Amino acid sequence: MDQGLLTREGLRTAFSAHTEAADAGRELLEQLGPVDAAAVLFFASPAIAGAQIAATLIDRFPGVPVIGCTSAGEFTERRTATTGVSAVALPRGIVRRGAAALARLDNGVEQGITAAIAEVEKQLQMSLREADPARYVGLVLIDGLHGSEEQVNEVLGNAAPLFSFVGGSAGDDLKFVKTEVYSGTAVSDHGAAVLVLDVAVPFTIVKTCSFEPTGKSFTITEADVPNRIVWKLDGRPAAEAYAEAVGSPVGALDSSVFMAHPLGLMIDDQPWIRSPQQVVDGGGMKFYCQILPGMEVDLMRGTDLIGDTRDALRDAVADLGGAASGAVVFNCILRRLEIDAKDLGDEFVAALGGIPCAGFHTYGESWLGHINQTLTAVLFGR
Amino acid sequence: MVLGFGLAGRDTAILSASTEIRFLVKCDSWLGALMVATALSSLTDLANHLERQLNNPASYRAIVTRVLLRTGVNMREPKPTQNQDSAMVSKVAGTLAEMGYRFQS
Numbered sequence: 143m144d145q146g147l148l149t150r151e152g153l154r155t156a157f158s159a160h161t162e163a164a165d166a167g168r169e170l171l172e173q174l175g176p177v178d179a180a181a182v183l184f185f186a187s188p189a190i191a192g193a194q195i196a197a198t199l200i201d202r203f204p205g206v207p208v209i210g211c212t213s214a215g216e217f218t219e220r221r222t223a224t225t226g227v228s229a230v231a232l233p234r235g236i237v238r239r240g241a242a243a244l245a246r247l248d249n250g251v252e253q254g255i256t257a258a259i260a261e262v263e264k265q266l267q268m269s270l271r272e273a274d275p276a277r278y279v280g281l282v283l284i285d286g287l288h289g290s291e292e293q294v295n296e297v298l299g300n301a302a303p304l305f306s307f308v309g310g311s312a313g314d315d316l317k318f319v320k321t322e323v324y325s326g327t328a329v330s331d332h333g334a335a336v337l338v339l340d341v342a343v344p345f346t347i348v349k350t351c352s353f354e355p356t357g358k359s360f361t362i363t364e365a366d367v368p369n370r371i372v373w374k375l376d377g378r379p380a381a382e383a384y385a386e387a388v389g390s391p392v393g394a395l396d397s398s399v400f401m402a403h404p405l406g407l408m409i410d411d412q413p414w415i416r417s418p419q420q421v422v423d424g425g426g427m428k429f430y431c432q433i434l435p436g437m438e439v440d441l442m443r444g445t446d447l448i449g450d451t452r453d454a455l456r457d458a459v460a461d462l463g464g465a466a467s468g469a470v471v472f473n474c475i476l477r478r479l480e481i482d483a484k485d486l487g488d489e490f491v492a493a494l495g496g497i498p499c500a501g502f503h504t505y506g507e508s509w510l511g512h513i514n515q516t517l518t519a520v521l522f523g524r
Numbered sequence: 525m526v527l528g529f530g531l532a533g534r535d536t537a538i539l540s541a542s543t544e545i546r547f548l549v550k551c552d553s554w555l556g557a558l559m560v561a562t563a564l565s566s567l568t569d570l571a572n573h574l575e576r577q578l579n580n581p582a583s584y585r586a587i588v589t590r591v592l593l594r595t596g597v598n599m600r601e602p603k604p605t606q607n608q609d610s611a612m613v614s615k616v617a618g619t620l621a622e623m624g625y626r627f628q629s
Binding site (some may be wrong): 271274296299301303304306362407409410414434435436437438510511512 | 556578582583585587588589590592593594595596597598622623624625
């Protein structure tokens, strides 16, 4: 991106490949530099003690909300990697103030999220429902292994339906054992970190994926919604109908087929992706996202991940008047696996266009609901 | 005086004599809610009333998207088989009510 498109004071971003939290924290602070931050986020490999990273940032930015989570890879506008940590400080010139809380979901999603919203509203002394959605935006980091994302997004949406919460699900470098979210000194492996920002500049939400409809569509005729299993498509065993549509035997359905051919719920000609995870006993298919009976979904095929990402960010910058001060970005792990498989890491970073940003590779993305194989972001103008 | 019943959640508020303008707006919404109570027999009706209440294209898009993600029903372009299906209309009305937009169907 042309340097002229950037503001003088962009978001401050940092990356460390150190696996010792003390070393990583020190390097992050060096790169963040002398910034008057209104909020700070970090995204850490599970190989790093995330709580210690949080403590380092809290010590450096007293009184400032700090949230973070474990990841399945981390990136900034300069590099993407695994087993490291990325961070971003939001300067007060861009964000007036922020408020954060940790929702503990062990006793129910509704109870946990409602309590977190109440805590954020108390800090801000305002109702999120009444907040101007053009001035305030939320970020949400949800633990990635309890399958609570749909309900978290619904409860957030019920509380403040016009308000955007953008985010991602915490990862653990594909081990699928434990993910963590952090808010201040609080940690949870079954929770969500919620951050609300009072933004001083224009901003926009980015949602991009790299798929187009094949022309084949299905109606979900039987599903186990809470477990994200689709049993029947068009009245037929889901795996059988899907395999036929992609031209593959059921026995040959694997992650490479699923990644290339997810299902898309089309809204205004834009796909909201639901990615298959595996074939389950009984002929059903488990997804990374809920799909409801009666939904009509399209079989998708891949396009140009790098080009589409670059174009989406470029369009978003144009929407902001041609100037971006930075972004917080959430990129699906399945997109990272495609990037890895095609050795496109450098191209992915280049597609970020030099916009100061930090983000992580997620176990799911959030905006208005739960999505798969998508990049979501909050892009700040100037 | 509380005029919460029958209003969208975002409009529920304790009214006082010092909030005359807001009172008028609330009354308008309240009467509107009563007026539509017998008229909402289709998804199109629901969509039209929601659009009028929100009076903001971006807000309307956001709510329609939330509804679609939660129900699979596109209020703006419902299938002919869905549009006047009372179960479908109730389902969407219930989802809107969860978000504080209460229309009776």
